[in-house]
Amino acid sequence: MKKQFLLNLFVLFFFANFLQAQTLINPIIKGFGAIGDAPEATEKPDPNMDYKIIVDLMTGEEDKSELSFSLNNVARLINLHAMGGVPKEKITVVVAIHGSAIWSAMNNETHKKAFGVENPNTPLFKELINSGVKILVCSQSMFKRKIAADELVPDLEVATSALTVISTYQLKGYAIIRF
Numbered sequence: 001m002k003k004q005f006l007l008n009l010f011v012l013f014f015f016a017n018f019l020q021a022q023t024l025i026n027p028i029i030k031g032f033g034a035i036g037d038a039p040e041a042t043e044k045p046d047p048n049m050d051y052k053i054i055v056d057l058m059t060g061e062e063d064k065s066e067l068s069f070s071l072n073n074v075a076r077l078i079n080l081h082a083m084g085g086v087p088k089e090k091i092t093v094v095v096a097i098h099g100s101a102i103w104s105a106m107n108n109e110t111h112k113k114a115f116g117v118e119n120p121n122t123p124l125f126k127e128l129i130n131s132g133v134k135i136l137v138c139s140q141s142m143f144k145r146k147i148a149a150d151e152l153v154p155d156l157e158v159a160t161s162a163l164t165v166i167s168t169y170q171l172k173g174y175a176i177i178r179f
Contacts, residue, residue, distance in 0.1 A: 026075075027082035028091075028131055032067075032124045033075025035083060045084040052092045053077065054169035056162065056178040058099035064115035068104040070179035071095075071121055074128060077177065088131070094169055095128070098138035098162035101179075102145055105137050110151040125153045138162035 024034040045051065055077070059070050074095055081091050097105050103114075104121045111119035129135060136159040137152055149158050159165045170176055 025083060026079055028078050028088055029075035029127050031127055032072055033077070033079045035076055035079045037083065041084070045081050045086050047085040047087065047090070049086070050090050050092070051081055051086060052169075052172070052174040053094070054166055054174040054176050055093060055095045056166055056176060057095050057097045057101045058162070059179060060100035060103050064103060064111070065117040065120060067120045067124065068101065070101060071104055071124055071128075073179050074133065075124065078131065078133070092132070092174075093128075094134045094136065094165070094174065096136050096138065096159065096162040096165040096169075097156075098141040102137065102141040102147065105135075105152050105156055106147060107151055107153050110147070119153065122153050125156065129155050136162075136165050138165075 023037040025037050026032070026034050055074055057070050057074070061068055074093065078091055078093060082088060103111070104119070105125075106114065106119055108118040108122055111117065125135065135156050137156050138161050139158050140161045140163075141147075142149070142152075142158065152158070166176060
């Protein structure tokens with residue numbers, strides 16, 4: 001029993017020190033999408049390529065007071081490419097929001113009426129948009145959930161559908177990532 005306790009204590013101490021030693025960085029999206037610096041990485045994105053990425057954002061959080069893990073992954077995606085040496089001007093990201101992720105796109109007033117809390121994702125949306133990310137919200141998901149365009153976070157755009165956004169951008173040569 002004592003040996004097991006000491007072993008558990010050692011493992012806990014080791015991992016706590018390892019995590020503290022890891023340096024978190026935010027090279028482009030400063031307030032979100034923190035990533036661990038990886039100077040030892042040998043496989044990195046190509047800094048000479050133009051990265052065109054369409055994100056199919058369809059999952060949302062059960063607890064509407066929490067930051068969307070999937071939306072924060074968009075920030076991580078951008079920060080990871082930058083950490084790997086890709087210049088900001090070579091990273092183009094378009095996000096198609098639909099499904100249960102639609103609730104993250106509601107403005108503060110509408111979100112508070114629906115869930116009792118302001119939208120924790122609003123500052124993240126602002127940072128993504130200010131960094132050049134185009135964010136499109138599926139009108140079909142809005143219609144199904146009775147969300148009007150004026151109930152969205154400011155500067156989000158309404159698209160015919162997520163399906164048409166994804167097919168259009170894939171045909172334009174964008175790589176697709178699903179969250």
